[in-house]
Amino acid sequence: MGNLTDIQIRDWIRRGERFEQRGDGDGLYLRFRKADATPSWIFRYRVGGKARAMVIGRYKTLSLADARRTAKELRARVALGFDPAGEKQERKRETLRKIEEAKRRMTVGELADEYFAAMIAGRWKHPNICRARIERDIKPAIGHIPIDEVKPQHIDDLLKGIVKRGAPTMANDTLRWCKRIFNYGIKRQLCQFNPAAPFDVTDAGGREEPRDRWLTREELTALFAAMRVAKGWNTLNTYAVKLLLMLACRREELIAARVAEFDLDGAVWHLPGSRTKTGKAIDIPLPRQAVVILREVIRFGGDSAWLFPARKMQLRMTPHIDLNTVGAALNKHIRPALRKRGIPDFTVHDFRRTARTHLAALGVEPYVAERCLNHSIKGVEGIYNRHDFFDERRVALQKWADLLERLENGGAEVIDFQKIGRQGRAV
Numbered sequence: 542m543g544n545l546t547d548i549q550i551r552d553w554i555r556r557g558e559r560f561e562q563r564g565d566g567d568g569l570y571l572r573f574r575k576a577d578a579t580p581s582w583i584f585r586y587r588v589g590g591k592a593r594a595m596v597i598g599r600y601k602t603l604s605l606a607d608a609r610r611t612a613k614e615l616r617a618r619v620a621l622g623f624d625p626a627g628e629k630q631e632r633k634r635e636t637l638r639k640i641e642e643a644k645r646r647m648t649v650g651e652l653a654d655e656y657f658a659a660m661i662a663g664r665w666k667h668p669n670i671c672r673a674r675i676e677r678d679i680k681p682a683i684g685h686i687p688i689d690e691v692k693p694q695h696i697d698d699l700l701k702g703i704v705k706r707g708a709p710t711m712a713n714d715t716l717r718w719c720k721r722i723f724n725y726g727i728k729r730q731l732c733q734f735n736p737a738a739p740f741d742v743t744d745a746g747g748r749e750e751p752r753d754r755w756l757t758r759e760e761l762t763a764l765f766a767a768m769r770v771a772k773g774w775n776t777l778n779t780y781a782v783k784l785l786l787m788l789a790c791r792r793e794e795l796i797a798a799r800v801a802e803f804d805l806d807g808a809v810w811h812l813p814g815s816r817t818k819t820g821k822a823i824d825i826p827l828p829r830q831a832v833v834i835l836r837e838v839i840r841f842g843g844d845s846a847w848l849f850p851a852r853k854m855q856l857r858m859t860p861h862i863d864l865n866t867v868g869a870a871l872n873k874h875i876r877p878a879l880r881k882r883g884i885p886d887f888t889v890h891d892f893r894r895t896a897r898t899h900l901a902a903l904g905v906e907p908y909v910a911e912r913c914l915n916h917s918i919k920g921v922e923g924i925y926n927r928h929d930f931f932d933e934r935r936v937a938l939q940k941w942a943d944l945l946e947r948l949e950n951g952g953a954e955v956i957d958f959q960k961i962g963r964q965g966r967a968v
Contacts (some may be wrong), residue, residue, distance in 0.1 A: 545571060547605050550580065554600075565860075569612040571600065582608040586619045587625075595626035647731055649691060649722075650684030656725045666820060667793065669864070671718060678703055679722075688723070688732045696737045700745045712745040714928055754887050755895040760879075765949040767878045774874040776843060780834050781849065781867045785889060787831050787942045789896035789914050791818065792889050796864050798848040800839055805832050812915075823915050826935035828942030837915045896941060903944065905937040913937055 553560075553573060562570040562583060573580040580600040585592055597603070597611050615625045632705045647655075653675045661671045681689060682699040696719060703712040719737035726732040757763065768779045784795055794816055802811050810825040817823060827835070835848075842850050847861040868889045876886055893914055900910040911917075912930045 544841045545605060550600060550605065554580065565605070565609065565612075567612060567616060569608060570772070582611075584612050584615050584625070586625075588619060588622075593624065593626045593785075595629055639909070642742055644688045646689070647726075648684060649686050649688055650680045652688050652726050652731060653679055653684065653722050655729075656722045660721075660725060666818070669793070670714075670799070672717045673864070674715050679712065679719065687725055691732075691736045693736050693739055696740060697744070700740065704745065709745070713742050716740055716742070716745045753894070754885065754891045755898045756887060756891065758899075758944075760884050761895070761945065762880055762948045762951065763882060763884060764875065767875050771874040771878060777838065777849065778867055778870045780838050782871070782892075783834055783945070784831060784838075785867075786890045786896060787828060787834075787945060788825060788938065789893050789895070789900075789941075790825065791915075792867070793864055796849055796867070797861050799846055800842070801846065803827075803835055803839075803848070805835060808832050817915060819915060819917060823929070824931060825915075826931060826938055828939045830942045830946055831938075836938060899944060900937055900941055903940045905940070906933070909933045909937050 545563065550571065552558075559573050559575050559577075561570045561574065564570050568585045570583040570585060571580050580714045582597045582600065582603055584595055584597050597615070598608065600608075605612070618625055637750055657668070657671060657675060665671065678699065682702060683695050685740050686695065690960070696716075699711045699719075700716060703709075703715055716737060723732060723735040723737055725928060727735060740842060764782075768782065781795065784790075785792065788795070788810070790812075792898055794812060797816065798810075798812075802813065803809075804811065805827070808827040808829070808831075810827055812823050812825055814820050814822040842848065845860075849862045851859055851862055852866075871889070880886065897914055900913060901907070909930050913934050
């Protein structure tokens with residue numbers, strides 16, 4: 542047919558004339574099949590005695606002149622012993638490989654989720670401990686980074702950020718979980734090294750000393766006074782604090798409780814073993830003050846099955862309030878006022894130590910007080926004495942609740958927080 546011309550090609554396109562191939566010479570062909578939206582340039586050649594062909598472009602984007610130049614360059618490569626079609630296929634395979642590899646590149650967040658599913662969920666009694674650190678600290682800081690790109694600097698920045706917000710204990714916990722997560726990744730051959738390995742507690746929150754903080758009667762009176770007037774502090778937070786003190790229970794036991802666990806007419810909280818640290822169910826006697834508070838809390842919750850239902854839509858759709866809600870509110874709204882009066886900081890967990898200390902001061906026998914905190918009785922006595930001391934615990938907790946009621950009503954030094962000036966001086 543001789544060399545092609547642009548006039549011919551445009552005419553074929555206009556008339557919709559279809560063909561398998563029409564040559565331009567030196568291995569360059571134009572193809573316009575029925576299924577094609579536009580003609581394609583084909584370069585044909587032989588290498589190693591075998592016929593080869595490759596698409597080098599479409600007429601819409603590669604003109605006749607450009608196609609001839611491309612074919613000339615390809616002929617030169619063939620003359621040197623190269624296989625342009627094979628090279629193109631190899632480039633395509635490499636591109637696809639990189640795309641698939643990128644898809645398979647696991648991020649820290651994905652690794653943490655896999656670790657949690659494989660090693661924590663269904664194995665740990667309280668998996669929320671690990672989940673909390675993953676969701677609140679690890680994912681926000683480094684969750685988006687591919688695991689093979691995480692460097693010790695990322696871990697250092699993560700830990701410093703937690704310490705800076707005033708949570709050194711959480712920094713230590715986060716470091717421990719990071720080490721476990723990356724060690725799991727190494728075992729699964731998902732990463733080559735553990736970027737958290739060089740760090741210890743001195744790089745995070747420091748060595749933790751056993752806490753011995755408890756609130757005196759005067760401090761409890763001040764706490765109740767502060768909760769009455771603090772701006773931004775709500776009634777449900779007050780109820781939660783009172784119940785945590787009164788029942789000497791663990792934070793997660795109360796916050797994640799279901800309404801169905803409470804028999805308010807019988808004044809008993811049937812705490813299931815699935816939610817206790819010991820793994821054993823316990824019936825907790827409810828002081829009359831606790832029953833009154835619980836009725837109010839349940840009324841606030843409406844038709845919810847949870848004692849403290851979530852107050853707003855949350856990221857992970859937790860049905861109850863976050864375990865840190867009350868502690869965060871104390872830190873924001875109550876502790877600053879107490880700090881001005883020289884009262885040292887305390888945590889929610891210190892409420893249990895407070896209850897234990899005051900139970901002793903009220904003359905409660907140690908083994909009864911320990912059972913009030915749902916501690917196992919140690920030693921030989923614990924092996925042979927299976928009595929749960931329910932009646933004794935009811936008397937003890939009622940004494941403790943009565944004392945708290947007196948303190949709330951001014952049974953110790955009363956601090957008028959409404960008259961505290963901005964500098965912490967009475968006005």
